[in-house]
Amino acid sequence: MAMITADPAPLAFTPDRAALVVIDMQRDFLEPGGFGETLGNDVSLLAAAIGPCQTALAAARAAGMLVIHTREGHRPDLSDAPPAKLERGVPSARIGDPGPMGRILIRGEPGHDIVDALAPAPGEVVLDKPGKGAFHQTDLSQILANRGIDTLFVAGVTTEVCVHTTIREGNDRGFRCVALGDACASYFPEFHRVGLEMIKAQGGIFGWVSDAASFADALKGTASKAA
Ligand code: TIU
Numbered sequence: 001m002a003m004i005t006a007d008p009a010p011l012a013f014t015p016d017r018a019a020l021v022v023i024d025m026q027r028d029f030l031e032p033g034g035f036g037e038t039l040g041n042d043v044s045l046l047a048a049a050i051g052p053c054q055t056a057l058a059a060a061r062a063a064g065m066l067v068i069h070t071r072e073g074h075r076p077d078l079s080d081a082p083p084a085k086l087e088r089g090v091p092s093a094r095i096g097d098p099g100p101m102g103r104i105l106i107r108g109e110p111g112h113d114i115v116d117a118l119a120p121a122p123g124e125v126v127l128d129k130p131g132k133g134a135f136h137q138t139d140l141s142q143i144l145a146n147r148g149i150d151t152l153f154v155a156g157v158t159t160e161v162c163v164h165t166t167i168r169e170g171n172d173r174g175f176r177c178v179a180l181g182d183a184c185a186s187y188f189p190e191f192h193r194v195g196l197e198m199i200k201a202q203g204g205i206f207g208w209v210s211d212a213a214s215f216a217d218a219l220k221g222t223a224s225k226a227a
Helices: 043-063 083-087 140-146 159-172 189-204 212-219
Strands: 002-004 011-013 018-023 066-072 125-129 151-157 176-185 208-210
Touching: 002 212, 011 176, 018 043, 018 159, 043 066, 043 151, 043 176, 043 212, 066 159, 125 140, 151 159, 159 176, 159 189, 176 189, 176 212, 189 208
Parallel strands: 018 066, 018 151, 066 125, 151 176, 176 208
Antiparallel strands: 002 011
């Protein structure tokens, strides 16, 4: 059993029954010319999460914890992309349009890849998802059930969109979900701050909030049997 410092209260967890889920740290969100920028965002704001994600990944790997990387994106024929998603807003380019990193938010394109600094290690799960939540239309539930996972540590981007949706989905499915706050980021600093507040308010209404260093501290000296 390990214990992590978190809000609204410390949380005891079993490293063998926990997973680190890194959400959508893709070029399409973090680098110029991708999906995030087409929506009018300053993508440089998301770089703040890279270092803390590296800290969390190193700690999880050393502990032998299950690591899952997600990528938001669509099939090249867009058959899995709802019209409501394709048609909304007035972006500078739409999902599927050509861009400097290939077609926007399309699987197999350079922009869809995870940034080099956070490249998945061999054997880690890379989960492609068409929606904001990591459970929607993916095999994540099965993967977690197969490993007996009951606790999710969640990092990545963006705090109030895909991280929040995934934590809400996970909470409703019975997982203890812990956002690693500094390993998450948003195009809107205020949404990041309030997004984390929302998770931990009301006694932790749908999760806990901690940080990458506390996660690493909690795992020090633990080594998973599953490694
Ligand atoms: N736009 C935005 O803030 N986020 C997304 O569209 N997807 C994710 O959060 N990954």
